Amino acid sequence: MKNVKKILALVLCLLMVLTVFAGCNQKDEKANEPLGADLTKEEKFAEHVTLTWCFPDARGAADFSEWDRIVAAINEITMREINTTINIEVIPLGEYTEKMSLKYGANERWDVCFSGSQWNGFASAVSNGAFEALTDEYVETYLAETMALLEPEYLKAVTIDGNLYGVPLQQIYVRQNAIKFEIEWAEALGFDWASVKTYEDLEPYYDLLLANGYTECFMGAGEGLMENVTSYMGFDALVSSVFPGVIRVTDGTCKVVNQYETEEFKYIADLMAKWYNAGYFTDGVAFGGQDNPFDEDRHPVSLEPVKKPGGDEIATQKQKNDTTIKTVPIGNAVLTTSSIAQTTMAVSQNCPYPGRALAFINLLNTNEELLNLICFGEEDIDWTWVDKDNKLIQVEEGAYPGNEPFLVGNTFLSYHVHESQIGCWEETIEINKNAGASPLLGFTFDSRPIRAQMSTINGNIDEYLEPILCGMGEPTTEAAIAALNEFLYDAGLQDILDEMQRQVDEWLENQ
Secondary structure (H helix, E strand, O other), X not given: OHHHHHHHHHHHHHHHHHHHHHHHOOOOOOOOOOOOOOOOHHHHOOOOEEEEEEEEEOOOHHXXXXXXXXXXXXXXXXXXXXOEEEEEEEEEHHHHHHHHHHHHHHOOOOOEEEEEOOOOEHHHHHHOOOEOOEOHHHHHHHOHXXXXXXXXXXXXXXXXXXXXXXXXXXXOOOEOOEEEEEHHHHHHOOOOHHHOOOHHHHHHHHHHHHHOOOOOOEEOOOOOHHHHHHHHHOEEEOOOOOOOOEEEOOOOOOOOEOHHHOHHHHHHHHHHHHHHHOOOOOHHHHHHOOOXXXXXXXXXXXXXXXXXXXXXXXXXXXXOOOOOEEEEEOOOOEEOHHHHHOOEEEEEOOOOOHHHHHHHHXXXXXXXXXXXXXXXXXXXXXXXXXXHHHOEEEEOOOOOOOOOHHHOOOHHHOOEOOHHHOOHHHHHHHHHHHOOEOOOOOOOOOOHHHHHHHHHHHHHHHHHHHHHHOOOOOOOHHHHHHXXXXXXXXXXXXXXXXHHHHHHHHHHHOO
């Protein structure tokens, strides 16, 4: 009987595999779309088209009782501008990566999606054949307005093997880690938060907090810490802030190293152990995490991956309580491949109308009315003007919750919700233009040659890394780091580092 069950199980698995492969071979035929930069609007959009947009919902927009009203207003614009109906498949942000991966594996039909590094990884999706390569003819015909807004070097981040696979959404591209304060806590205790330049500078503040009865001084321990300290450590990560394999941005060698063997990482690990042992955060804070990065409880101090103009005012507006957010930059500011590619729109390889999909992406990057409708809702219903000349609005209480502009389109078109934000988009554009770039800007690692080793590491690294980044490495931090590295090399890390270095060297030779 057991053998029969095993045979049946094997047959079922085989059928599932064959189904997936059959699905992968079913590619929708491309429509015969008109091409040519000199075509009129009427010529490009003569045929009515329906597209499916996979929409990452950060604020519960789809739970809004009048969501259908918002969708209808969106389609009024897309029908008017590009003769297209948009079916919006809303996916909660916390489920977005997993659900998009399932779509890729099942060869499910969709047309446009958000991709990045933190959610729905761009490079891995390209390597899995999920995205359409965007030819010059399609880009020139349907995306010209957006391309005029982008610096040529930004496109390097979404170009792999000479093919353009995505459209970077304009936002703060530069990465400079930051420390975030709720300043009411600091001011009440007489602490000069603006004077902080290093992580150690926080310790007198933590001691003041503990002495005055606050038990959770710091928020940010655990795996998420790596994103918040990568630029502070001076690294550019080849895969992700957690996965081993980085270069040092400023040493000029482009030598790939395992960050978990560096003095920089040991410093962070020792610091977390010191802070945990001093009682600056508890087990619950360290391991509890947060389900939604846009729905935070109160924390005197936490770490941020990036300092951006206007960011403090936006964060303050999102607080559920009457607190003021201020951040101070820490470490080097650098422009990297992942920092640009982390907010990208892509077209499905199975999309029959890649030109129309690009036209929709073009609208999200150039049409102010559409972007702000998606992010804030309808004028005089969900928001009202405070200062139209300066694009300042008042969002009505209890209205449409909206969405984050950087998940939708060109952030620099979004309206301001606080007067102190006025001018921040112009400042951000200049920061992006003038930032120092990583020597590997435009390099994207191809993981296919060592996919098995990477899968083993991805599936098990948390077990070793999380306690270290929570300050609880056993029996000592040093021993825990040694155990982490032993696991990594047993899982094939040397093969991965060698392949990374080979690809880096080859890429540099071709620049």
